[in-house]
Amino acid sequence: MQANALSTxxxxxxxxEKHAVQDVSLDFAEKQVTALIGPSGCGKSTFLRSLNRMNDLIPSCRVTGDIWMKEHNINGSETDVVALRKHIGMVFQRPNPFHKSIYENIAFGPRYHGVKKKADLDNLVEESLRKAAIWDETKDRLHKSAFALSGGQQQRLCIARSVALKPDIILMDEPTSALDPISTSRVEDLISELKQDYSIVIVTHNMHQAARISDKTAFFLSGHVVEYDETDKLFMDPSQKQTSDYISGRFG
Amino acid sequence: MERSVNMERSYNKRQEAKPHIAEEWVGKIYTFICIAFLVITIFSMVYFVASKGLSTFIVNGVNAFDLITGVKWNPDIDIPQFGALPFIFGSFSTSILAAIIAAPLGFCAAVFIVELAPKFGRRFLQPVIELLAGIPSVVYGFVGLSVIVPLFRDLFPGQGIGIAAGALVLSVMILPTITTIATDALSELPAGLKEGSYALGATRWQTIYRVALPTTMPQQMTGIVLGIARAFGEALAVQMVIGNAPHIPHSLFESTSTLTSAITLSMGNTAMGSVQNNVLWSLALILMLMTFVFVFIIRFLEGRKKL
Incomplete structure (x- = not known):
């Protein structure tokens, strides 16, 4: 029995008025990759954004229910959202580096969480870039603009940026949908490496991607979880008809 | 076979299109006349101001360097002195001081409109601020003269008139420009950037200060330079509160002049073609050249726009 990093x-x-996610109860195992798949508008991204309380930023959005991280319910109003996001990092659909140098992009988060000394920051930047497998490409131009990087490199930089906070969990919202196939495969390799240290929840449109990189997969449809199982089981032998229809391409 | 039918049809279409040629030409000629009118006006104004302004140096033999650096302005004595440095100093100090007052106000107002109260701000606050831009400058001058000048007279040594009063009036006048541009810049900021910052555990204010402000800096600077340009060219409101003494003041609350106030004040009292008149054109030339500099700075900043 594996410990859960997070469970809803x-x-x-x-x-x-729109009920975008309905009664979703999922457990995310520690140091595993969990994929959320489903057709557009099924609520998988909305669900993911609830996990680090990003939906707080949308005034019309309301989230009810529990999100347990260890023994804390982080969906309560008393949760320090700023501190929470240090533990739950997020990578977005489009690479969104800041208009700063590569170094400053990585140092951005840690600076807010008390890392002030230059030597510490230097180490952290290198360590994060190494973990995101982008150190070799960036070590000679750490102080150049992050916008000189290619889209795929920018996305790995954004992953390095969240790794720099040493989170427990990294949420990824379709992290490769804006990337070319080669960059996509590099990011996928990276995700498989990162799972040694982090628990990862990834939303993806690409079922092959889910099958390639995830340990467990949840299939969302119109706000519900239809099926949640080991990835191999879900793709090879789904127990629900809707799941098998979706993965065989009959709709979606 | 089918292809030739298609070709014939498209040929017919072109036949039908023929009446549009007249329309095309009318449109082209009409728009050309409009732009030619604009260009001719601009160039003739530049030429007119330049020829008048330069004749001070060429015809009347005033030294251009002395005009820019001289501090004594006595156009009506036997050996007239034309030192315009006090005016140049007055223009720069009032407009830059006005920008220093207005820039933080405008930026913070824009933050409130965009980040804190988007609905109320967009629908109510922004129109109100833009209303400020429509108030005639004589009204600003009048308010400045009857409110700010007495207030400064009570609070500070001196008569209340001077650079401080001028800059304060100007800062309110350029506030709409700076606020509007700052608001547009902030609302054009890609949502992804802000989310990225929040996702790293930054607070709203850290996000504004560390992401929104630096990212929109070129546009913010454009707004500020536009504001300075407007303040630099404003004559009436400044003239009413600045005192119009032609010397470099020793404090912010001492009577002084700007290029514009010197021109408007003396233009009616000089004979056309006299050196006293020509030297005012030289002041206008300086103003115009400065405006060009501001326009270049704005162009440069917009080229650097990062978004």
Whole structure:
């Protein structure tokens, strides 16, 4: 029995009147990759964004239910959202480096969480870039603009940026959908390496990607989780008809 | 076979299109006339100001260097002195001081409009701020003269008139420009950048200070330079509160002049073609050249726009 990094109990998300995520209860195992798949608009991204309380930023959005991280329910109003996001990092669909140097992009987060000494920051920057497998490409131009990097490199930089906070969990919202196939495969390799140290939850449109990199997969449909199982089991032998219809390409 | 039919059809279409040629030409000629009118106006104004302004040096033999660096302005004595440095100093100090006052205000107002109260801000606050831009400058001058000048007279040594009063009036006048541009810049900021910052555990204010402000800096600077350019060219409101003494003041609350106030004040009292008149054109030439410099700075900043 593996420990859970995060688990949700009857999580509901509403956008105004729209009930976008309905009674979702999922457990995310520690140091595993969990994929969330499903057609567009099924609520998988919305669900993911609830996990680090990013939906707080949307005024019309309301999230009810529990999100347990260890023994804390982080969906409560008393949760320090800023501190929480140090433990749960996030990588977005489009690479979104800041208009700063590569070094400053990585140092951005740690600076806010008390890392002040230059030597510490230097080490942290190198360590994070190494972990994100982008050190060799960037070590000679750490102080050049992050925008000189290619899209795929920018995305790995964004991964390095969240790694720099030493999070427990990294959420990824379709991290390769804006990348070319080669960059995509590099990011996928990276995800497989990162899971040694982090628990990863990844939303993806690409079912092959889910099959390649994830340990468990949850299939979302119109705000519900239809099926949640070991990835191999879910793709080879789904127990629900809707799942088999979706993965065989009959809709979605 | 089918292809030839298609070709024929498209040929017919072109036949039908023929009446549009007249329309095309009318449109081209009309728009050309409009732009030619604009260009001719601009160039003739530049030429007019330059020829008048330069004749001070060429015809009247005033030394251009002395004009720019001289501090004594006595156009009506036997050996007239034309030192315009006090005016240049007055123009720069009032407009830059105005920008220093207005820039933080404008940026913070924009942050409130975009980040804190987007609905209320966009619908109510922004129109109100833009309303400021429509108030005639004589009203600003009048308010400055009857409110700010007495207030400064009570609070500080001196008559209340001077650079401080001028800069304060100007800062309110250029506030809409700076706020509007700052608001546009902040709302154009890609949502992804802000989310990226929040996702790293930055607070809202850290995000504004460390991401939104640096990323939009070129546009913010454009707004500030536009504001300075407007303040630099403003004559009436400044003239009413600055005192119009032609010397470099020793404090912010001492009477002084700007290029614009010197021109408007003396233009009616000089004979066309006299050196006293020509030297005012030289001041106008300096103003115009400065405006060009501001325009170049804005162009340069917009080229650097990062988004």
């Amino acid at each position: 109990k009857k999580l509901n998300v509403y956008y105004g």
